[in-house]
Amino acid sequence: IFPGNSGWKKSELTYRIVNYTPDMAAAEVDAAIQRAFQVWSDVTPLTFTRIYNSVADIEISFAAQVHNDFYPFDGPHGTLAHAFAPNNGIGGDAHFDEDETWTSGSRGYNLFLVAAHEFGHSLGLFHSSDPSALMYPTYHFIEPSEFHLPDDDVRGIQSLYGAREVPVVPEQPSNPSSCQPITFDAVTTLRGEILFFTNKTFWRQISQESQAEHHLIKTFWDALPNHIQAAYEYQDKDQVLVFKGAKYWVINGYEVTKDSPKSIYDLGFPRTVRRVDAAVHDENTGKTYFFVGDKFWSFDEKKQAMDSVTPKKIIDGLPGVGSKVHAAFQKNGLLYFFDGHRQYEFNAAKKRVTRVLKSNSWLKC
Amino acid sequence: FPAETPQDSEENAKFAEEYLKNYYNLKTDGVRQGRKKSGSQISEKIRQMQDFFGLEVTGRLDSDTMEMMHQPRCGFVDVGEYN
Numbered sequence: 134i135f136p137g138n139s140g141w142k143k144s145e146l147t148y149r150i151v152n153y154t155p156d157m158a159a160a161e162v163d164a165a166i167q168r169a170f171q172v173w174s175d176v177t178p179l180t181f182t183r184i185y186n187s188v189a190d191i192e193i194s195f196a197a198q199v200h201n202d203f204y205p206f207d208g209p210h211g212t213l214a215h216a217f218a219p220n221n222g223i224g225g226d227a228h229f230d231e232d233e234t235w236t237s238g239s240r241g242y243n244l245f246l247v248a249a250h251e252f253g254h255s256l257g258l259f260h261s262s263d264p265s266a267l268m269y270p271t272y273h274f275i276e277p278s279e280f281h282l283p284d285d286d287v288r289g290i291q292s293l294y295g296a297r298e299v300p301v302v303p304e305q306p307s308n309p310s311s312c313q314p315i316t317f318d319a320v321t322t323l324r325g326e327i328l329f330f331t332n333k334t335f336w337r338q339i340s341q342e343s344q345a346e347h348h349l350i351k352t353f354w355d356a357l358p359n360h361i362q363a364a365y366e367y368q369d370k371d372q373v374l375v376f377k378g379a380k381y382w383v384i385n386g387y388e389v390t391k392d393s394p395k396s397i398y399d400l401g402f403p404r405t406v407r408r409v410d411a412a413v414h415d416e417n418t419g420k421t422y423f424f425v426g427d428k429f430w431s432f433d434e435k436k437q438a439m440d441s442v443t444p445k446k447i448i449d450g451l452p453g454v455g456s457k458v459h460a461a462f463q464k465n466g467l468l469y470f471f472d473g474h475r476q477y478e479f480n481a482a483k484k485r486v487t488r489v490l491k492s493n494s495w496l497k498c
Numbered sequence: 499f500p501a502e503t504p505q506d507s508e509e510n511a512k513f514a515e516e517y518l519k520n521y522y523n524l525k526t527d528g529v530r531q532g533r534k535k536s537g538s539q540i541s542e543k544i545r546q547m548q549d550f551f552g553l554e555v556t557g558r559l560d561s562d563t564m565e566m567m568h569q570p571r572c573g574f575v576d577v578g579e580y581n
Contacts, residue, residue, distance in 0.1 A: 204573065206573070207520075207573075210570050211570065211571075211573075212520065212570075212571065212572070212573030213570050213571065213572065213573070214572060214573065215572060215573040215574050216572075216574065230573075242570065247572075250572055251572065254572075254574055259574075260550075260572070260574065262550050262551065262552065264552070270521075270571045270572050270574070271566070271569040271570065271571040271572075272569065272570040272571060272572075396552075398552065403562065403565070404551060404552065404553060404562065404565075404566060405565060405566075405569065
């Protein structure tokens with residue numbers, strides 16, 4: 134948090150959108166801003182009410198270059214936006230550099246992601262040095278539909294405002310059908326079983342013959358976070374590595390090792406990598422493949438080092454699999470790559486896709 | 499890879515100086531300062547920046563540091579000083 138600033142003294146805050154960027158439809162801007170506030174209201178008692186005709190606590194504007202706050206913007210790229218800590222007047226206000234290209238997607242800079250960061254400042258959070266935190270100072274695109282406020286930010290904002298008081302609802306899996314279309318966050322084998330992670334739960338396929346079980350992640354591994362992003366098994370060490378943000382946890386059977394979580398940078402990733410989308414260990418080559426955006430890294434488990442300082446394009450190394458991989462695992466010598474509701478069976482020796490399946494093909498419907 | 503030219507080094511140094519002014523409160527009075535003093539100030543600010551981002555703290559503009567400096571980011575500056 135900002136030194137000497139304990140945040141707003143009230144919990145009912147107002148905001149006003151002073152002007153719009155021409156890059157996006159006004160309704161898209163409204164939606165991005167509203168959702169960015171919701172990121173913070175979901176975990177605190179704070180409420181945000183939009184007003185139109187008077188000065189709000191948080192004034193939101195788009196401006197280029199010099200814009201009357203002694204901190205001129207710098208043209209395209211570089212500084213994207215800035216915001217002021219809670220206070221009267223300019224305090225709390227958020228300014229977005231109009232020289233950037235703002236979008237609701239992945240081209241240019243996603244307004245929702247940047248606004249959620251800036252409103253963290255507006256509420257009293259300083260920058261975080263945790264690369265997986267929203268309050269980390271550099272921009273990194275993640276799919277907005279997959280966004281979950283990282284733990285570091287939750288701890289920060291709740292240190293100022295406390296947690297949101299909500300009725301206690303017992304956390305039980307909602308028991309969705311395994312036959313409806315499912316997208317998985319991560320898939321891994323574990324001592325002969327296959328685990329399919331999605332949100333706070335996982336499906337457990339014990340054998341080809343059995344019906345899949347559905348459990349909360351926390352029921353099995355209390356130390357693991359929800360919404361994990363990648364996982365793989367390295368059988369030589371009887372370990373499963375689970376990834377979220379810039380951290381990973383090591384599971385030995387049903388125990389999380391005491392030295393978890395660890396930093397992904399210890400594996401050799403550059404600091405520009407802030408999350409791993411998918412991971413799989415290939416028993417045939419002894420290599421582990423880490424998928425980040427449209428590229429993948431090859432990791433030598435024996436040497437405990439990346440094979441190259443630069444990653445390969447997925448479309449070049451794994452033809453037919455698509456440009457992104459969201460989950461992956463290996464079974465019976467074949468690699469399986471998940472993208473949305475699809476799954477690609479890949480023969481590494483032949484270097485080609487041998488089958489395209491539904492993502493839930495392993496869960497007996 | 500092409501070898502780094504003296505011109506590249508000069509451009510990197512200028513870029514880094516601007517970056518440190520914007521985000522690490524590097525003070526310059528607009529007049530070229532003595533080489534030693536200016537160099538040590540900049541080096542100290544580079545160290546602060548490297549430490550924050552978890553980079554190797556060298557005080558030098560190595561490739562990792564330059565890569566981090568080129569990433570798009572939030573332009574937050576110390577509001578206390580502004581007040």
